[in-house]
Amino acid sequence: MSVWMGLVSFAAVAGLLTLVPGVDTALVLRAAIVRGSPHAFATALGVGTGVLVWGAAAACGLSVLLTTSHLAYTVLRIAGAVYLVWLGVKTLVTLWRGRGSTAGDGDGDASGGLLRAWARGAATNLLNPKIGVFYIAMLPQFIPPEAPHLAMGVALAVVHDIEGMLWFSVLIFGVQFTRTWIARPSVKRAMEAMTGSVLLAFGVKLALSETP
Numbered sequence: 001m002s003v004w005m006g007l008v009s010f011a012a013v014a015g016l017l018t019l020v021p022g023v024d025t026a027l028v029l030r031a032a033i034v035r036g037s038p039h040a041f042a043t044a045l046g047v048g049t050g051v052l053v054w055g056a057a058a059a060c061g062l063s064v065l066l067t068t069s070h071l072a073y074t075v076l077r078i079a080g081a082v083y084l085v086w087l088g089v090k091t092l093v094t095l096w097r098g099r100g101s102t103a104g105d106g107d108g109d110a111s112g113g114l115l116r117a118w119a120r121g122a123a124t125n126l127l128n129p130k131i132g133v134f135y136i137a138m139l140p141q142f143i144p145p146e147a148p149h150l151a152m153g154v155a156l157a158v159v160h161d162i163e164g165m166l167w168f169s170v171l172i173f174g175v176q177f178t179r180t181w182i183a184r185p186s187v188k189r190a191m192e193a194m195t196g197s198v199l200l201a202f203g204v205k206l207a208l209s210e211t212p
Contacts, residue, residue, distance in 0.1 A: 006152070007155065010142040032172045073133075077206055077207070083124065
């Protein structure tokens with residue numbers, strides 16, 4: 001398999017994965033609805049950063065720990081579950097207190113808010129052991145024997161990132177296109193309730209997932 005063939009083949013697989021709704025999608029949509037496009041794109045970039053780290057770790061063999069060490073997988077799984085449950089509960093509690101659509105996330109100034117949005121996206125992706133398992137299972141199949149593993153792993157992750165950013169852009173601009181409808185307080189509250197519930201559900205599901 002040539003380098004280009006590996007990139008194209010992985011792009012097809014990663015593209016299908018990108019279109020499957022998950023916690024990253026829920027987080028980006030929440031940011032777009034509640035905080036606006038800049039925060040949504042910052043969250044998406046954070047998710048992309050996590051993907052790059054997983055890609056490099058898989059290429060270097062570091063994420064093998066997730067499949068060979070039950071303890072390492074369990075620790076990361078519990079940490080990720082706790083984080084997602086915390087995000088979901090925080091969203092629902094804020095909504096219940098009647099501040100869901102106006103108070104946002106308490107991000108303060110714009111630059112600090114964008115940095116926190118990026119960190120939230122990165123942390124959500126990095127604390128999901130399922131992503132690590134996917135990369136360690138899939139990446140080696142698309143890395144030619146003659147290619148530098150680290151460079152090729154990062155290149156594959158960049159392909160995944162580009163596809164992810166394109167998809168997130170469609171979602172974010174879609175939210176902006178329907179901004180007048182979404183801006184209604186009742187709609188924003190419903191969206192917040194749904195997003196908080198989804199994050200909570202993903203957290204519980206991850207906590208109950210015993211095997212990679």
